Amino acid sequence: MSKINPIVTVLRDKSELLVRVAEIEDAASLVNIKFDITKEHIYMLREPYEFHNTIDIELKRINDMLHNRNKLQLVAEITNEIVGFLEFETKGIKKSEHVGSIYMGIAEHVRDNGIGTILLNTLIGWAVNNNSIEKITLQVFSNNERAIHLYKKFGFIMEGRLKNDIKLRDGSYIDNICMYKFVN
Numbered sequence: 769m770s771k772i773n774p775i776v777t778v779l780r781d782k783s784e785l786l787v788r789v790a791e792i793e794d795a796a797s798l799v800n801i802k803f804d805i806t807k808e809h810i811y812m813l814r815e816p817y818e819f820h821n822t823i824d825i826e827l828k829r830i831n832d833m834l835h836n837r838n839k840l841q842l843v844a845e846i847t848n849e850i851v852g853f854l855e856f857e858t859k860g861i862k863k864s865e866h867v868g869s870i871y872m873g874i875a876e877h878v879r880d881n882g883i884g885t886i887l888l889n890t891l892i893g894w895a896v897n898n899n900s901i902e903k904i905t906l907q908v909f910s911n912n913e914r915a916i917h918l919y920k921k922f923g924f925i926m927e928g929r930l931k932n933d934i935k936l937r938d939g940s941y942i943d944n945i946c947m948y949k950f951v952n
């Protein structure tokens with residue numbers, strides 16, 4: 769069971785943010801925010817027409833996250849609206865159960881307000897207290913300067929660069945950067 773105590777904090781713009789574990793009732797909001805970010809087609813791997821999350825799929829995902837002590841799904845809420853999420857999961861394979869990866873996104877209208885920082889800080893605090901988790905990994909597009917800045921701020925280190933791994937709609941390429949942080 770992955771749980772954290774809910775965290776209430778005041779953001780740079782003075783709005784109040786609640787960070788908590790995702791619950792079953794959040795399924796529809798999570799589908800919506802993930803699809804909205806996918807529609808920007810700048811940061812996420814999938815094109816919008818490749819986004820197949822349904823509320824049912826999200827429900828199963830939330831349930832799986834809630835009942836696995838090596839997975840964590842956080843949501844960030846401002847006045848009852850989900851404006852951000854962070855998911856951490858291990859592959860469920862014995863030899864790599866000490867390693868998990870991050871998937872996160874913040875709604876466009878509230879970026880650069882400290883929400884990503886709070887979510888990542890919460891995840892790292894949880895991971896440090898989970899004696900199975902040793903390494904947090906992620907992949908980020910090489911042109912996503914904001915995300916790379918955030919990860920470096922938390923001590924993530926670049927461990928590889930997948931050259932031309934991403935081909936954009938206009939035929940140009942960008943690299944996918946692999947980053948990691950040891951937590952235990």
Ligand SMILES: CC(C)(COP(=O)(O)OP(=O)(O)OC[C@H]1O[C@@H](n2cnc3c(N)ncnc32)[C@H](O)[C@@H]1OP(=O)(O)O)[C@@H](O)C(=O)NCCC(=O)NCCS
Pocket residue numbers: 805811872873874875878879880881882883884885886906907908909912913914915917918921
């Ligand atoms: C990347 C993302 C998760 C960060 O969340 P956020 O709430 O915007 O992040 P924060 O406000 O906590 O921090 C952003 C930091 O980036 C900095 N930043 C903003 N634009 C930047 C840029 N172009 N280059 C470098 N740094 C930048 C901000 O100044 C801030 O730094 P600071 O905390 O040292 O002042 C969020 O912007 C997002 O969801 N983006 C789209 C989806 C995405 O990229 N997901 C991650 C895929 S790997």
